[in-house]
Amino acid sequence: MAAFSIHGDIIWTEEPGSFRYAEGGYLTVDEGKIVSVSSDRPADAEVIDMEGRLVFPGLSDLHLHAPQYAFMGLHMDEELLEWLNRHTFPEEAKYRDVAYAEKAYSILADDLLHGATTRVSVFGTIHTDSTLLLMRKLEEAGLAGCVGKVAMDRNSPDILIEDTDESIRETERFVRESSAFRSITPSITPRFVPSCSDRLLRTLGKIASENDLPVQSHLDENLSEISWVQELCPWSENYADVYRAAGLLGRKTIMAHCVWLNDEEMEMLRSTGTFIAHAPSSNRNLSSGIAPMRKYLDFGINAGLSTDVAGGSSISMLRMIEDAIGVSKLLWRSDSSAGRPLTFPEAFYLASKGGGAYFGRTGSFEPGYDADIAVFDDSVIKTVLRPGLSVPERLELLVYRAPESRAEAKFVKGRRIL
Amino acid sequence: MAAFSIHGDIIWTEEPGSFRYAEGGYLTVDEGKIVSVSSDRPADAEVIDMEGRLVFPGLSDLHLHAPQYAFMGLHMDEELLEWLNRHTFPEEAKYRDVAYAEKAYSILADDLLHGATTRVSVFGTIHTDSTLLLMRKLEEAGLAGCVGKVAMDRNSPDILIEDTDESIRETERFVRESSAFRSITPSITPRFVPSCSDRLLRTLGKIASENDLPVQSHLDENLSEISWVQELCPWSENYADVYRAAGLLGRKTIMAHCVWLNDEEMEMLRSTGTFIAHAPSSNRNLSSGIAPMRKYLDFGINAGLSTDVAGGSSISMLRMIEDAIGVSKLLWRSDSSAGRPLTFPEAFYLASKGGGAYFGRTGSFEPGYDADIAVFDDSVIKTVLRPGLSVPERLELLVYRAPESRAEAKFVKGRRIL
Numbered sequence: 001m002a003a004f005s006i007h008g009d010i011i012w013t014e015e016p017g018s019f020r021y022a023e024g025g026y027l028t029v030d031e032g033k034i035v036s037v038s039s040d041r042p043a044d045a046e047v048i049d050m051e052g053r054l055v056f057p058g059l060s061d062l063h064l065h066a067p068q069y070a071f072m073g074l075h076m077d078e079e080l081l082e083w084l085n086r087h088t089f090p091e092e093a094k095y096r097d098v099a100y101a102e103k104a105y106s107i108l109a110d111d112l113l114h115g116a117t118t119r120v121s122v123f124g125t126i127h128t129d130s131t132l133l134l135m136r137k138l139e140e141a142g143l144a145g146c147v148g149k150v151a152m153d154r155n156s157p158d159i160l161i162e163d164t165d166e167s168i169r170e171t172e173r174f175v176r177e178s179s180a181f182r183s184i185t186p187s188i189t190p191r192f193v194p195s196c197s198d199r200l201l202r203t204l205g206k207i208a209s210e211n212d213l214p215v216q217s218h219l220d221e222n223l224s225e226i227s228w229v230q231e232l233c234p235w236s237e238n239y240a241d242v243y244r245a246a247g248l249l250g251r252k253t254i255m256a257h258c259v260w261l262n263d264e265e266m267e268m269l270r271s272t273g274t275f276i277a278h279a280p281s282s283n284r285n286l287s288s289g290i291a292p293m294r295k296y297l298d299f300g301i302n303a304g305l306s307t308d309v310a311g312g313s314s315i316s317m318l319r320m321i322e323d324a325i326g327v328s329k330l331l332w333r334s335d336s337s338a339g340r341p342l343t344f345p346e347a348f349y350l351a352s353k354g355g356g357a358y359f360g361r362t363g364s365f366e367p368g369y370d371a372d373i374a375v376f377d378d379s380v381i382k383t384v385l386r387p388g389l390s391v392p393e394r395l396e397l398l399v400y401r402a403p404e405s406r407a408e409a410k411f412v413k414g415r416r417i418l
Numbered sequence: 419m420a421a422f423s424i425h426g427d428i429i430w431t432e433e434p435g436s437f438r439y440a441e442g443g444y445l446t447v448d449e450g451k452i453v454s455v456s457s458d459r460p461a462d463a464e465v466i467d468m469e470g471r472l473v474f475p476g477l478s479d480l481h482l483h484a485p486q487y488a489f490m491g492l493h494m495d496e497e498l499l500e501w502l503n504r505h506t507f508p509e510e511a512k513y514r515d516v517a518y519a520e521k522a523y524s525i526l527a528d529d530l531l532h533g534a535t536t537r538v539s540v541f542g543t544i545h546t547d548s549t550l551l552l553m554r555k556l557e558e559a560g561l562a563g564c565v566g567k568v569a570m571d572r573n574s575p576d577i578l579i580e581d582t583d584e585s586i587r588e589t590e591r592f593v594r595e596s597s598a599f600r601s602i603t604p605s606i607t608p609r610f611v612p613s614c615s616d617r618l619l620r621t622l623g624k625i626a627s628e629n630d631l632p633v634q635s636h637l638d639e640n641l642s643e644i645s646w647v648q649e650l651c652p653w654s655e656n657y658a659d660v661y662r663a664a665g666l667l668g669r670k671t672i673m674a675h676c677v678w679l680n681d682e683e684m685e686m687l688r689s690t691g692t693f694i695a696h697a698p699s700s701n702r703n704l705s706s707g708i709a710p711m712r713k714y715l716d717f718g719i720n721a722g723l724s725t726d727v728a729g730g731s732s733i734s735m736l737r738m739i740e741d742a743i744g745v746s747k748l749l750w751r752s753d754s755s756a757g758r759p760l761t762f763p764e765a766f767y768l769a770s771k772g773g774g775a776y777f778g779r780t781g782s783f784e785p786g787y788d789a790d791i792a793v794f795d796d797s798v799i800k801t802v803l804r805p806g807l808s809v810p811e812r813l814e815l816l817v818y819r820a821p822e823s824r825a826e827a828k829f830v831k832g833r834r835i836l
Contacts, residue, residue, distance in 0.1 A: 070801045073818030074811055076743070077761045104802040111800070287747040287759060313740070313818040322731070325494070327748065329705040334752040341705060343495045382529070384488045384522040393492055400491030400731040404822065 003030040005042045008050035008375065009391045012037075012057050012365040013349040016297070020365075021391040027055055029371040032414030037365050050375050053408060054395055057363045058118025058372030059317035060355035061307050062277035063216065063256040065123040066134050066147075067092045067101075068310035069108045076313060080222040080286045083311075085157070092125045092150075093159035101130035108315075109137040113418060114406040117317050118372040119359045120145035121216050121254050121277070121306075123189055126152060126162055128170045132177055135184045142410075142417025144372075145359065146214045148189025149174040153200045155232075168203050175211060183412070185214065192218035193229045193242050205247030214252045216277075217243065220265065221257035222288045240265040249274045254358060256308060257282070258296070259289045269301045275358050276303040278350070280323035282311030290331040293324065293350075294339030304355015305347070319403035321347045344396055371414040374407050421448040423460045424827075426468035426793065427809045430455075430475050430783040431767040434715070438783075439809040445473055447789040450832030455783050468793050471826060472813055475781045476536025476790030477735035478773035479725050480695035481634065481674040483541040484552050484565075485510045485519075486728035487526045494731060498640040498704045503575070506728075510543045510568075511577035519548035526733075527555040531836060532824040535735050536790040537777045538563035539634050539672050539695070539724075541607055544570060544580055546588045550595055553602045560828075560835030562790075563777065564632045566607025567592040571618045573650075574609075586621050593629060601830070603632065610636035611647045611660050623665030632670045634695075635661065638683065639675035640706045658683040667692045672776060674726060675700070676714070677707045687719050693776050694721040696768070698741035700729030708749040711742065711768075712757030722773015723765070737821035739765045762814055793827040796820070 005028040011021035020037075028035040028042050041047060068088060075087045095101045112120065120138065124131030124147055131149040138147065151171055153164045162170065171188065178186040188208040190196040196204075208215050220226060220239050229239045236242045240261070243249050251273035258276045261269070269276065276296060283290050288311075296303060305320045306312070314320070321344070328341040342350075356363020362370040378398045383389075389397070398405065410418040423446040429439035438455075446453040446460050459465060486506060493505045513519045530538065538556065542549030542565055549567040556565065569589055571582045580588065589606065596604040606626040608614040614622075626633050638644055638657050647657045654660045658679070661667050669691035676694045679687070687694065694714060701708050706729075714721060723738045724730070732738070739762070746759040760768075774781020780788040796816045801807075807815070816823065828836040 070803050072801075073799075073815045074807075076814065076818060077759075100802065107800045107802060284744040284748055287751050289751050290748060326702040330702055330708060330745065330748050331752075333705050333707050334749075341495075381491075382525045383490075384518065384525060389492075396494065397491045400494060402822070404820070 003028065003035070003045040004048055005029070005045040006048045006050055006055055006373065006375070008053045008055040009394070010037055010055045010365065011391050011395055013345055013353060014364055014366060016346040016349040017343070019345050019392045023391050024051070027365060027373065029414045032371055034365050034367055034369045034371050036367060050409065052379065054376045054378050054391070054398060056374055056395065057352040057356070057365060058374050058410065058412065059116045059351045060119040060304055060359060060363055061117045061317055062121050062254050062275060062304040062355045062358060063279060063306035064120065064309040066105060066108055067095050067125050069315065070104050072310035072315070073313045076285050080288060081224055083286060089157050089160045095125040095127050095130040098129050098133060101133055105134045105137045109141040111315055112143060113141040113410070115316050116374040116376070116407060118143060118374065118410065118412045119356060119362060121187060121214070121358070122147045123216065124149055126150050126160060128174045131174060135178055135181050139181050139184045142412050142415060144183040144412050146185050146187035146216070148187035148216055150189050150191050151200060151204060152191045152195035154197050155194050164197055164200050167200055171204065171207060175207065175213065187214040187216050190217050190248070193239065194225065194232060198233070201242065201246035201248065209247055215248050216254045217248065217256070219243070219255040219258050220260040222286065223260065226260060238262060238265050240268045244268055256306060257288065257291060259283060259291045261296070266296065266299055266301065270299060273302060276301055277306035278303055278324060279306045279308035279312055280320060280327045281313055282308035283327055284323070285313055286311050290327045292331060292338040293328060293342060298339065302357065303350060304358060305351045314404070316403045317351050318399050321351050321399050322403060324350065371411055373411040375409040376405055377408045378402070380405065421446065421453070421463040422466055423447070423463040424466045424468055424473055424791065424793070425459070426471045426473040427812070428455055428473045428783065429809050429813055431763055431771060432782055432784060434764045434767040435761070437763050437810045441809050442469070445783060445791065447832045450789055452783050452785055452787045452789050454785060468827065470797065472794045472796050472809070472816060474792055474813065475770040475774070475783060476792050476828065476830065477534045477769045478537040478722055478777060478781055479535045479735055480539050480672050480693060480722040480773045480776060481697060481724035482538065482727040484523060484526055485513050485543050487733065488522050490728035490733070491731045494703050498706060499642055501704060507575050507578045513543040513545050513548040516547050516551060519551055523552045523555045527559040529733055530561060531559040531828070533734050534792040534794070534825060536561060536792065536828065536830045537774065537780060539605060539632070539776070540565045541634065542567055544568050544578060546592045549592060553596055553599050557599050557602045560830050560833060562601040562830050564603050564605035564634070566605035566634055568607050568609050569618060569622060570609045570613035572615050573612050582615055582618050585618055589622065589625060593625065593631065605632040605634050608635050608666070611657065612643065612650060616651070619660065619664035619666065627665055633666050633668070634672045635666065635674070637661065637673040637676050638678040640704065641678065644678060656680060656683050658686045662686055674724060675706065675709060677701060677709045679714070684714065684717055684719065688717060691720060694719055695724040696721055696742060697724045697726035697730055698738060698745040699731055700726035701745055702741070703731055704729050708745045710749060710756040711746060711760060716757065720775065721768060722776060723769045732822070734821045735769050736817050739769050739817050740821060742768065789829055789832040791829040792825050794823055795826045798823065
C-alpha cells in the first residue's frame with residue numbers, strides 16, 4: 001500500500017482526559033499504520049483532501065447482536081428477561097434460514113459501514129452457516145473484528161436451543177470454516193450463564209484456549225439475571241466466577257454490561273485483563289441500571305463502549321459517547337459514591353483507544369497504530385457560532401447533534417472502505 | 419379554508435396508555451379543525467396523498483431558549499450554575515445586537531419548522547427588539563405558541579442585567595408591540611427566582627393577570643439553585659411559593675424542570691393548574707436529577723415535554739419522547755418509590771395531547787381539535803421486518819432510530835406550513 005496523507009481537521013485522544021488535534025493538519029499513513037500528524041504537507045505521499053472535515057479514529061463497538069438489528073428500537077417498554085423471551089429469541093430463531101439472514105445482515109453491514117465504527121465484536125445466532133455469512137458480509141464491507149456463533153444449551157425456547165454436544169461440534173466447525181476470513185476472526189460466544197451448562201462453558205473455554213481465540217459473553221446485566229445465576233451455579237462465588245472456572249476470562253475476553261460487579265468480580269476482571277463492554281443505551285432501555293464506569297476505570301479494568309444492538313437502540317458509536325456521559329451523570333446524581341461523571345474526552349477515549357485496545361493498537365493516531373480513520377462532514381450542523389469553533393467543540397457538536405450522520409470516508413488498517 | 423383530507427398511516431393518543439391508529443386512513447380537516455379519522459375516502463374534500471407515511475399530531479415543546487440554540491450540544495460537561503455563568507449568559511448578551519439575533523433565530527425557526535414540533539413556549543433574551551424579531555421569525559415559519567422577553571434584575575452579569583423599572587417598562591413595551599402577531603403570543607418570562615427581585619416578580623404577576631397572559635419560568639431544577647432561592651427569599655415556604663406569592667402560578671403558567679418538587683409544591687402546582695415542562699435531555703446533560711413524572715402525573719399535575727434547548731441537546735420532540743422514557747427507567751431503577759417507568763404511548767401522549775393542552779385543544783385527532791399535523795417518511799429506517807410492522811411499531815422505530823428526521827409535511831391549525 002502506498003503512503004497517503006489525509007488533509008483535514010484531525011482529532012484524537014491518547015489518554016482519557018484530553019484531546020489532541022490539528023486543524024488543517026495532515027494525517028500520514030503507510031503500510032496500513034499511522035506515520036504522523038503534522039501541520040505540513042508531506043512531500044512523498046498522495047494527499048486526500050478532506051479540508052474542513054473532522055478526521056478522527058475509527059471507533060470500536062465491543063458488543064452488538066447482529067440478528068437483533070432488525071428490531072432495534074422496538075418493544076422498548078420491557079425488561080431484559082421478558083424482552084429476551086417475547087421478542088429476541090423468536091426473532092433470532094429465524095436465522096436458521098440463511099436467506100433471511102442474508103437480507104438482514106446485508107442491511108446491518110451497510111449501516112455499520114456508513115457510521116463511525118471500524119471494529120466490532122459481534123454476536124450472531126446459534127446457526128453456524130448464518131453466522132459464517134455474517135462474517136462474510138462484514139469482511140466484504142471492509143470492517144474488522146470478531147464474530148461469534150452463539151452457544152446455548154439450556155433454559156432456551158425449543159426454537160433456539162442446542163444439544164450440548166451439537167453446540168460444541170458446531171462451534172468447532174465454525175472455528176474451522178471461519179479461517180477463510182482475514183479481517184474478521186471467530187469469537188467463542190457462550191450467550192450467558194443462564195443459557196449454558198457448566199459442561200458447555202468448560203468445553204468452550206478449552207476451545208478458546210487451545211486455539212488462542214477471543215471470547216465474548218454477558219455479565220451482571222440485570223438483578224433478576226444475577227439471582228438466577230446464583231440458583232443455577234450454587235457452587236460459584238459469584239457470576240464472574242462461573243466464567244473464570246471455565247477458563248473464559250482474560251485479555252482476549254469481552255464481558256458485556258457489568259452493571260452490578262461486586263468487589264471480587266472487579267478484581268477478577270482486572271487481574272485477568274478482561275474487557276468490559278459498557279452499553280449505556282441498553283442499560284437505560286432495559287432498565288438494567290447504570291454500570292459505574294468511573295469506579296471500574298479508576299480500579300484499572302480494561303473497558304470500551306458498545307451499542308449492544310438491540311438492547312441499545314442506536315448503531316452509532318457517536319451516540320454511545322453521548323449516552324455514556326449522560327448515564328454517568330445520572331448515576332453520579334443518584335449515587336455520588338459512583339464517582340464523578342465521564343467527561344466528553346474521556347468518553348471519546350473509551351469509544352476509540354479504550355475499546356480499540358481490545359483489537360491491538362487501534363483507536364488513536366499515535367505512530368504505529370492501525371490506520372482506522374473516520375471522516376465526517378460536520379457542516380450539516382448549522383450555528384451562527386461557525387466559523388470560530390475549535391476542533392474539539394465541533395466534535396462535541398457532532399456527537400450531541402448529529403450522531404446518526406453518515407461518514408464521508410472511512411479507512412480500516414489503511415484501506416479505504418468508503 | 420377548504421376541507422381537505424390527508425391519506426396515510428394515522429396515529430395519535432387520546433389518553434396516556436394507548437394508541438389509536440388507522441393504517442391507510444383519511445384524516446379530514448375543515449376550518450382548521452379535525453373533523454374525523456376514517457377508513458373511507460371522504461367525498462367532499464381534496465385528498466393529500468401521504469400513503470405509507472406516518473401522520474401524527476404536531477408536538478408541543480413547552481420550554482426552550484431560543485438564544486441558546488446556537489451553542490446547543492457544546493460545553494455539556496458542566497452543571498447548571500457554572501454553565502449559565504460561563505457560556506449561557508455571555509452568549510445571550512450578544513442578542514443585544516438585532517443583526518446577530520436575526521442570523522441565529524433564522525436558523526432556529528428553520529430547524530423547528532422541519533421537525534415534528536408545531537407549538538412552542540420559548541424564552542428569548544432580555545432584549546425586547548430581538549425577542550420581537552424572534553416572534554416574527556416563528557410566525558413567518560407558520561409555528562404557533564408563546565414567546566417571552568426574559569426579565570432579570572439581580573444576580574446576573576453586567577452584560578445581561580436590567581434595572582427593575584427598565585425590566586418592567588420593557589416587558590410592557592414587549593406586550594404592546596407583540597400584539598402585531600397572530601399565532602405567536604407574548605409570555606411573561608421571569609428567568610427564575612435567583613435572577614428576579616421580589617418587586618420585579620410581583621409586578622410581572624400583575625402584568626400577566628391584567629392582560630390575561632401566559633407565564634413561563636423555571637422551578638426546582640438543581641439542588642444548589644434551590645438552596646440559593648431559600649437564601650434569597652427566607653420569607654417563602656419553598657421555591658414554588660415565591661412564584662405563587664407573585665401571582666405567577668396558574669393554568670396559563672409553565673414551570674420548566676420541577677425535578678425536586680416537595681409535597682407542598684406538588685399541591686401548589688396541581689391546585690393552580692400550572693403545567694410542568696419536563697425536560698429529560700436537560701435533566702441528564704446538566705446532572706440536575708430526574709423529574710419523577712410518574713408521581714406528578716398520578717398526583718394530577720398538568721404536564722408536557724420540552725427540549726429545553728440548550729440544557730437539552732436536541733431540538734427534536736421525537737427524541738424527547740425517547741429521553742423521557744429513558745430517564746424514567748433509570749429513575750425507577752435507582753428509586754422504585756418514583757413509580758414505574760413511562761411507557762412509549764404515555765410519553766407520546768405527553769409530547770402531543772399532554773403538553774398540547776396548554777395551548778387549548780391541540781395534540782390529538784379528536785373532532786374539534788386544532789389540526790396540528792406532522793407527516794414523516796419512516797421508510798428511511800431499513801429493516802427486514804418491513805412490511806409487517808404495525809403503525810405503532812413504526813412510530814416507535816421513528817422515535818428510537820430516526821428522531822432527527824425532517825418532516826415531509828406539516829400543518830398548524832389546518833394551514834400547511836411545509
